[in-house]
Amino acid sequence: MGPSGAGKTTLLKCLNGQNNRGLSDGSMIYSINNRNIRSCFIKSNVWEHLLSGLTVRQTLLYASRLKNSRITSQLNHIKIVCDLMSELVISDTADNRVETCSGGEQKRIVIACELTSHLKPNMLCIDEPTSGLDSNAAEVIINCLKVLSRRHGMTIIASIHQPNNDILHMFDTVYVLANGGVCLYSGVPHYLRQHFKDNGIECNENQVPIEVLLTIASKDKSNTTIFNNKHENDVNCESITQTNLRPVFGSLSISKRFSFVDMYYLLCRSLTHTFRCQWVSLLLQFICFQMLAIVMKYCFTPDIILPDGCVELEFGAECYQTEAEIMNEKLIKLNIKYNTCLLLSVAFVVLIVMSVTFGADFRVFRSQQQNGWYSTGTYLWCRTIVDLIPVLMALPLFCWLTNLYNRITFYVFTFALNLLVIMCTQSVSQLSALLFMNEPKVTLIFAILIQVVTVFLGNSLIPVKELHYTLQALSHLSYSRLSFECFVIMIYGLDRCQAPQISTVLYGMEIDDYIFWPNM
Template sequence: MVMNYCHKNEMAMAWLDMCCVQNSLFCGPSKTILNSLNGCINFHTLTALMGPSGAGKTTLLKCINMRPNCGLTSDSQMFVNKYTDLRTCFIMQSSDEHLFMGLTVRESLLFASRIKNRSSKRELNYRDSYAQTGTSLLNLNDVREDGSDESYESTAVTMEKWSDPYDKNGNFDHNMNIMKILQELLLEDCADNAVHTCSGGEQKRLSVGLELVQQIKPNLLCIDEPTSGLDSNASEMVIQCLKQLSDRHRMAIVTSIHQPNSLLLSMFDQLYVLSKGGHCVFAGRPNHLRDHLTTCDINCAEDILPIEMLLKISSKFPNNSYNKYSKTNGSNNVEDETMTINNNNNEIDRLIDITIKQVPDIVAECQTNGRFVSKSINKHTKYFNFYHFYYLLMRGITCFIRSEWRVSAALATFSIVVAVMLIYLYGTDIGQENGCMDLYAAAVAVANRTPTQVSSLEQSLRLLSQESKVSLNLKCQFFVVVFLQFVSMACTILVFPSEVRIFLNEHHNKWYSTSSYFWSKFMLEIPVSIVISYVYSFIIYYGTGQLSDAYRYAYFTLIVTFGMSIANSAGTLVGIIFARSFQVATTSGVVLFLVLVLLSGFFVPLTIQHEIIRSSSYLSFIKLTFEAIMVSIYGIDRCESTQISIMLHQLELNDDDLTINSYWIVGHLIVWRLLALLALIYRANDWSIANLIQRQNKAKQLTTTTVMTDNKSITFTANYLNTDNKSTSDT
């Protein structure tokens, strides 16, 4: 039995005058998503966000979760409990954005537990007391403003604390920990099943369980549509588990949900309903909904569920101009939603007016137990940690062995098939000719030539190189480079965005750092690239009859491997930038690769191009790897001292270019990897210049709020209360 020592109605978070504006591209009109919302959620409660499609439920959920770049305006006021350190997490609607399908349910929880828990019992108990109560163990006798003893929260914990999953030596027992989670979420029967074989309800509950495996659990859990796509029985199990979690672990759980049946609705402690235009039309207990409609002079028949009546009314825009930003900023900057409003929606106006009357109660609660937060909830920044790196690498290896190997196997198969086709098309002896010409004979011819003879000699050299097997080898090696790099880049673009979405959710919920994930992913790609490149290079090199010099083959294999790694890095960068759209990512990757092919100088010689184009060609890793391969085949003293390599002469290459291009290739690998890492950091932290400027100016422009923590007073001049004098009371 779990004993809790905290107030059932204790505030977790509140918001006043919350407005969310979505800026459009190309300086077009902006759109108001949330409009002057006010509300409060408490610990030990399960709250449902409801409303018609497009009302802003998911946006409000992200704002409650205090995610950056959620679009809050400078006048939005957010408050958290000043006695408790608020720990938030967000669970997306799709389970694919949280779960690795190659793992079992038990393995998913086990890896999450190992990544999130590594403290000893003594250290954790101290941190748990502070995290649960916001006070140190040294301040057990602190007294609240209302005179109540704060020591009941410092003892925190509950009887559950003494049943924490630790062994007799004080080490965290991960197996015992996940057994508790499996029992709480009713997942024991499918614990050893692969994730992709689980039902939708089981995957939803597993997504929740992944966020609850740490010892210091989040106390504000935001879930986007946990019952979406589930039948009534599965939905009931999910909501029942969430209800038990909120009661047992001192959590405030907020979910967005579509029309539930009466049984599901009765499981929620609080209901928050939005209308079109982002207005609140009801905030309270579900069993008070019929009385709320009656107060607003809305008749609801006994055979009609009140929530159905309310949602039907909420699908309309209000008549009165409640849009604060459409009045202050003008119609040039913000889309005035009230211009398209029907004039017969008096019911929705009355609902909004009655809901506004609850604002004084929320203000009083913020004044008593709230702490104003100007930017976001303080979350500890994660840095590179070898412990996280190791278990992320182990998780990646497990997923690769279980399911992700199919992509690499397909890539290896295609590479082998193409290599065999190239051997069949070009022959097995194209690499046997050395392509050398006697230098002394050429010098004599040049010494006694006329301008016409010079031109004829150069034409003869070009004709000879084009018609010989050396020219065929040139074309074959270019296709070898282009094919492997293109398919490697394409596979990465197609596969990596799905993994990026899982990473972003885990990173936002503070599992690990960006660098720990990035380098574990890079280490996982290295052996795969080496194996595929080695097999591909071996078949091509010896199948086309190249020289059997070990050092030439070593150069050839290393260059092909580095080229494949660079292409993977470029694909990773494109996949990160366009992670939200496979179509845009694929198109951008193809365009980028074609531009690099044009800069390689194979189709149009760079010698006749402008100096800017010739300098830009070093941005093409295709050019660098192709030239390095040609030097490794026809250079390095393949021709005698009295001879000249026709192919290298035509390409204007020499032995020194192998070293120079090798440096460029290594530099490309480093630069592309660093660019991918920076893009991942940018995406993971939701950086936005406009957002940073807006949030930095918020405290300066916030004239409606004065916070004085010394004398525990908060003064509000809520302009939204003045829009309707009859709906306002003296605060």
């Protein structure tokens, strides 16, 4: 317990190995010699742990399968889930979606998820389990935690904000922090009044001891009472660490390696969540693809594909252009603009959709990964596949509608090139979401900014050879340039012009046929 800003959440993260920067120089964590710590941390916001669209039963079953994926023996996941739902009094909500449950039920669901592992954590850190709940719901949660602690031999450390007297006395030990992270009191709740007497602190019968202590805790750490209690606590800590404790080095959190089993379960869960909760954005993406294809196809005449852009390279050839050749040059430019617009428009639509949807469940991943559900690589591969599935549903029709050449080879190359560009765009959206996880608007702006830069260096709007040499070097990192050059080669290169002819398009852009496969 303690006032806001005293460091309650930071302390929990330090104990769980998630925030060692919160420890001062010389701080050490000790453990009983014969115990290996298996810890997990539950945040105050339940939506950093739960995915909407899943029922309570589905949520717990996936949690059990993911957390126990390394167990070789056969486990009855249904029994594990049913037992936990019974212990935490959420059996009645088994078939309800998690977003329809009450606040107290959601917090108990989160706790149940972390306890589905066969080898349960022996230290559970919970940040404000009673926040946003009425006194009755708060008492139910604390009572459930006490039952779990006794039944499974588990240490449960919770940060509580202004509990009533009944809830306070349900805890075995109270640890009160003053401003600056200084320990003001550590002991059993019912000893508080005696503690005040021993330290000469006034607390009459009409005052609630914990409220008096929190009032003192909110004062500056130079306060005499706080200073004296800090000194007493330091002496007690020094005497305790001389007994049967050992220092703990490194992280206490659980970590897992990449696993195809985890990836399978995570893929099933992610697909359920995506198609139940994000189907509107996916439908809009599909419609945008097809509407874009139809509009673009009817805005450009099919004649743009007729000129081949080839000229005879012979000694003494005439260099003036006829009216037909001038018209062909215009059609070539329109064809390049047509395919460039299609490529960039698809990338832009995907960029917006993926930037918005990726950040939505990334906080859930961070909480679950830190508690040992799965590895980072497992999540990112799974997320990449899930994001690409709607694209793979929309892209074939899009490429068929926009294919003016009516050749299967051109269709296949167009599909492959669009897919590669979309995968690059997906990486940009993921990077933006990782950098600005709590700022969705900034995420979108940053992703669009990167897209604009890649287009600027893409050799389509401004010839790269006209840019500064540093920008020319940087343009080799632009997937817009790589894809644009591949498209131009696919249309006007790859032996389209037979000797002694050359392609005026490739010659003018200083593009060679041989870079096609390296670019791909």
